[in-house]
Amino acid sequence: MSASVTSRALDLLGAFDTDHRQLTLSALARRAGLPLATAHRLVGELCRWGALARLESGEYVIGRRLWDLGLLAPVQAGLRQAASPFLHDLYGATLVTVHLAVRDGCEVLYIDRLSGHVSVPVVSKVGSRLPMHATGVGKVLLAHAPEPVRAEVLGKLTRVTPYTITQPARLLDQLRRVRAEGFATTGEEMSLGACSVAVPVRGPVGEVVAALGLVVPDLRRERARLVSALQVAAQGISRVLASAQWK
Amino acid sequence: MSASVTSRALDLLGAFDTDHRQLTLSALARRAGLPLATAHRLVGELCRWGALARLESGEYVIGRRLWDLGLLAPVQAGLRQAASPFLHDLYGATLVTVHLAVRDGCEVLYIDRLSGHVSVPVVSKVGSRLPMHATGVGKVLLAHAPEPVRAEVLGKLTRVTPYTITQPARLLDQLRRVRAEGFATTGEEMSLGACSVAVPVRGPVGEVVAALGLVVPDLRRERARLVSALQVAAQGISRVLASAQWK
DNA sequence: ACTTGCCTTCCATTGGACGGAAGGATCACC
DNA sequence: GGTGATCCTTCCGTCCAATGGAAGGCAAGT
Numbered sequence: 001m002s003a004s005v006t007s008r009a010l011d012l013l014g015a016f017d018t019d020h021r022q023l024t025l026s027a028l029a030r031r032a033g034l035p036l037a038t039a040h041r042l043v044g045e046l047c048r049w050g051a052l053a054r055l056e057s058g059e060y061v062i063g064r065r066l067w068d069l070g071l072l073a074p075v076q077a078g079l080r081q082a083a084s085p086f087l088h089d090l091y092g093a094t095l096v097t098v099h100l101a102v103r104d105g106c107e108v109l110y111i112d113r114l115s116g117h118v119s120v121p122v123v124s125k126v127g128s129r130l131p132m133h134a135t136g137v138g139k140v141l142l143a144h145a146p147e148p149v150r151a152e153v154l155g156k157l158t159r160v161t162p163y164t165i166t167q168p169a170r171l172l173d174q175l176r177r178v179r180a181e182g183f184a185t186t187g188e189e190m191s192l193g194a195c196s197v198a199v200p201v202r203g204p205v206g207e208v209v210a211a212l213g214l215v216v217p218d219l220r221r222e223r224a225r226l227v228s229a230l231q232v233a234a235q236g237i238s239r240v241l242a243s244a245q246w247k
Numbered sequence: 248m249s250a251s252v253t254s255r256a257l258d259l260l261g262a263f264d265t266d267h268r269q270l271t272l273s274a275l276a277r278r279a280g281l282p283l284a285t286a287h288r289l290v291g292e293l294c295r296w297g298a299l300a301r302l303e304s305g306e307y308v309i310g311r312r313l314w315d316l317g318l319l320a321p322v323q324a325g326l327r328q329a330a331s332p333f334l335h336d337l338y339g340a341t342l343v344t345v346h347l348a349v350r351d352g353c354e355v356l357y358i359d360r361l362s363g364h365v366s367v368p369v370v371s372k373v374g375s376r377l378p379m380h381a382t383g384v385g386k387v388l389l390a391h392a393p394e395p396v397r398a399e400v401l402g403k404l405t406r407v408t409p410y411t412i413t414q415p416a417r418l419l420d421q422l423r424r425v426r427a428e429g430f431a432t433t434g435e436e437m438s439l440g441a442c443s444v445a446v447p448v449r450g451p452v453g454e455v456v457a458a459l460g461l462v463v464p465d466l467r468r469e470r471a472r473l474v475s476a477l478q479v480a481a482q483g484i485s486r487v488l489a490s491a492q493w494k
Numbered sequence: 495a496c497t498t499g500c501c502t503t504c505c506a507t508t509g510g511a512c513g514g515a516a517g518g519a520t521c522a523c524c
Numbered sequence: 525g526g527t528g529a530t531c532c533t534t535c536c537g538t539c540c541a542a543t544g545g546a547a548g549g550c551a552a553g554t
Contacts, residue, residue, distance in 0.1 A: 088338055
């Protein structure tokens with residue numbers, strides 16, 4: 001299938017992921033399923049253009065030009081920079097890990113993360129994707145997702161920790177409350193020792209465009225304070241988004 | 248020249264920049280110098296792969312997959328996340344715009360920026376490049392750059408504001424002091440009303456890998472405090488970088 | 495010295511990219 | 525409703541440029 005010449009180059013790029021940030025030529029060829037000679041030539045072109053770069057070690061890595069390009073993606077172009085100051089404020093006020101995430105298909109995509117030195121260890125990384133049913137931001141986004149998405153996610157609720165919610169009925173019930181109360185919580189459902197709170201970030205016409213969340217070791221005592229801090233920040237972001245001409 | 252099939256696709260990607268984040272098919276073709284039919288086919292492939300995405304309006308933008316990929320670039324992979332908590336601390340301690348930058352050829356490339364609501368308006372954006380001789384981080388990086396780079400930069404010191412340093416001798420003198428004193432400053436040399444301080448960030452073997460800077464409206468009163476805050480942060484980053492196994 | 499793993503270059507073959515042309519859709523203006 | 529602009533999409537015969545096997549060169553490991 002495929003094998004269109006362009007897609008070969010793309011297959012090469014696709015060989016990189018979080019676990020494979022640097023690859024030798026042959027590893028690259030192997031992972032992309034291309035003959036060595038072909039890979040060699042394509043990689044050469046990609047390097048010349050700046051999509052890849054070669055380390056002194058001879059291994060290849062993603063180049064600066066792709067990094068540049070990535071920054072232009074609308075995933076974050078508007079949202080991320082609008083949110084940035086509010087994330088800092090939020091961090092300053094709470095001193096815990098702050099997350100900004102959007103829905104990508106049936107997963108949560110982390111757009112930005114802000115954490116200090118002394119935070120709960122968390123799984124998320126900027127650019128990584130996690131299941132929606134086991135994270136705070138995920139629940140928020142799921143609660144406001146179109147029906148077909150919700151159906152698909154409810155279809156396979158994979159267990160991550162002993163506390164992960166795997167019964168569709170129970171999750172549905174929670175989602176209803178998320179919509180009613182305006183925030184979602186989790187308790188060690190994604191990783192042990194980590195709880196989270198999250199609220200929706202709304203766009204100009206009230207639609208949910210992202211979710212803003214905090215990760216803390218324990219939720220019971222501070223919930224109210226955290227939720228209100230989150231809501232202040234979320235509203236601030238919405239305000240900026242609305243006024244940003246969406247140029 | 249070029250015209251290799253792969254590079255056509257890359258030319259299409261190259262048609263995007265900060266001023267052109269969304270393009271129609273024909274604009275894309277025009278900017279890339281390709282026949283419409285060809286562009287159409289290639290863009291189709293790029294979309295299918297996720298390198299581009301199509302808005303409801305019909306315009307094309309950089310897709311999420313490229314955003315993902317960009318995050319893997321070593322420009323920031325290690326540096327940026329190592330620095331992140333320290334940038335926040337620094338912001339918390341000073342409440343002014345914080346910059347993290349590296350040298351890219353003969354320019355300064357901004358890797359990360361952190362600014363609150365109430366800061367001096369600054370030109371820089373993450374992913375953007377500015378001249379080295381007119382910015383604080385630029386002077387730091389230039390002071391520790393290899394000789395040929397320094398020579399080239401000194402060759403054309405373009406004027407940006409009335410205060411921009413355009414005499415090679417004077418800049419050289421400043422660079423010497425930057426190396427001696429361990430920090431650089433600017434006074435409205437890049438944009439009026441903005442001054443800056445910056446210090447080097449050193450890697451495991453003492454080489455300068457990045458620069459850390461602050462932008463403030465006025466430097467005179469607080470210089471000492473800002474410099475020491477910067478140095479604490481820079482040392483912290485270096486420490487993390489060194490211990491990070493450089494996996 | 496032999497093997498096994500990398501990377502690089504060459505070049506004859508051929509299959510898939512190319513792009514002109516034609517068709518459709520949507521606007522705006524007369 | 526006609527006319528002209530500007531956009532997007534599809535088709536298909538030509539032909540050229542990507543392909544990848546083969547051969548050669550390093551460098552390490554046994």
